[in-house]
Amino acid sequence: xxxxxxxxxxxxxxxxxxxxxxxxxxxxxxxxxxxxxxxxxxxxxxxxxxxxxxxxxxxxxxxxxxxxxxxxxxxxxxxxxxxxxxxxxxxxxxxxxxxxxxxxxxxxxxxxxxxxxxxxxxxxxxxxxxxxxxxxxxxxxxxxxxxxxxxxxxxxxxxxxxxxxxxxxxxxxxxxxxxxxxxxxxxxxxxxxxxxxxxxxxxxxxxxxxxxxxxxxxxxxxxxxxxxxxxxxxxxxxxxxxxxxxxxxxxx
Numbered sequence: 001x002x003x004x005x006x007x008x009x010x011x012x013x014x015x016x017x018x019x020x021x022x023x024x025x026x027x028x029x030x031x032x033x034x035x036x037x038x039x040x041x042x043x044x045x046x047x048x049x050x051x052x053x054x055x056x057x058x059x060x061x062x063x064x065x066x067x068x069x070x071x072x073x074x075x076x077x078x079x080x081x082x083x084x085x086x087x088x089x090x091x092x093x094x095x096x097x098x099x100x101x102x103x104x105x106x107x108x109x110x111x112x113x114x115x116x117x118x119x120x121x122x123x124x125x126x127x128x129x130x131x132x133x134x135x136x137x138x139x140x141x142x143x144x145x146x147x148x149x150x151x152x153x154x155x156x157x158x159x160x161x162x163x164x165x166x167x168x169x170x171x172x173x174x175x176x177x178x179x180x181x182x183x184x185x186x187x188x189x190x191x192x193x194x195x196x197x198x199x200x201x202x203x204x205x206x207x208x209x210x211x212x213x214x215x216x217x218x219x220x221x222x223x224x225x226x227x228x229x230x231x232x233x234x235x236x237x238x239x240x241x242x243x244x245x246x247x248x249x250x251x252x
Contacts, residue, residue: 009210012202013217020221022088023195027225029089030188031232033065037182045108045178046082051095054183057082057107064235066092071133075107075115076171079133080147086155086162089235090184093151096164097122105147105166108178117147117166124153125161143169188232192225 036058037043043056046066055066062083072081084093099105103119125131134146145168153162199218206214 005210005213006207009206009214012206012214016199016202016214016217016221019198020195020225023191023221024225024228025088026090027188027191028228028232029063029235030184030191031229032235033090034182034185034188035232036064043179044110047106047108047178048099048103050100050103051098053092053095054178054181055084055090055092056182061235063089065090073133075109075112075147076145076168079145080107081131081133081150082147083150086151086153093149094155096149096151097153097162099164105149107147108175110174110179112171113174114172115168116170116172117168120146120165120167122165123163125163127158127161129161131161131163143167188229192222192229195225196222 033056037056043058045054045056047054057066057068058064059068059070061067062085066082066084069081069083073079084096085091086094086096099119099122101119105117105119107115107117109115131148131150147166147168149164149166151162152158153160196218199215199222203211203215203218
């Protein structure tokens with residue numbers, strides 16, 4: 001009897017390949033982040049407790065997490081501009097739209113200290129919006145400086161930009177513990193484990209005669225994920241390579 005794979009099983013395999021590809025994006029992101037941040041001992045941190053943000057800030061690319069823009073000043077020296085993704089690459093600013101009055105945005109900045117901003121406003125603008133810093137803000141007056149957190153809107157689209165503004169209200173001594181923490185250290189392995197568990201469940205539910213095929217696909221992808229947990233490549237390279245898939249899926 002010839003062995004034939006049913007359409008249902010083909011769809012399941014294709015789904016796992018797509019899920020695995022996106023899982024690989026996140027696994028590599030968090031693994032590479034661990035490597036990069038271990039080398040960058042003077043990295044600053046942005047903390048927004050109300051929406052669960054605790055991220056090291058980089059000056060390389062938004063594909064490596066929260067990115068400080070080239071036009072930005074450093075805290076207490078003028079307005080600060082930070083960019084972050086809402087989908088993939090860690091989704092640092094996923095819940096940025098949930099910020100509200102009274103919420104605090106904190107920057108732990110080596111050489112400066114702990115700089116606290118309070119939420120001021122949220123605006124949604126077209127993707128073509130020409131963003132410019134408010135040059136009237138005096139760098140000598142800590143109560144006349146803002147932070148701008150910028151991300152895409154709506155989630156998964158680049159049609160608009162969501163901009164959250166916070167006003168600087170206080171500074172204090174730096175929290176060295178915050179600089180050393182890395183709450184995402186194990187996320188790559190957790191994603192890999194989650195993919196494996198999902199794969200095993202779906203394999204079990206697959207018709208017996210085709211179960212081994214699905215299981216083999218799941219195990220191969222899991223091994224690839226584990227490899228990138230240990231040997232990640234630059235997140236920027238990975239993001240560039242998967243740009244075509246994101247465009248095809250309508251994800252940004």
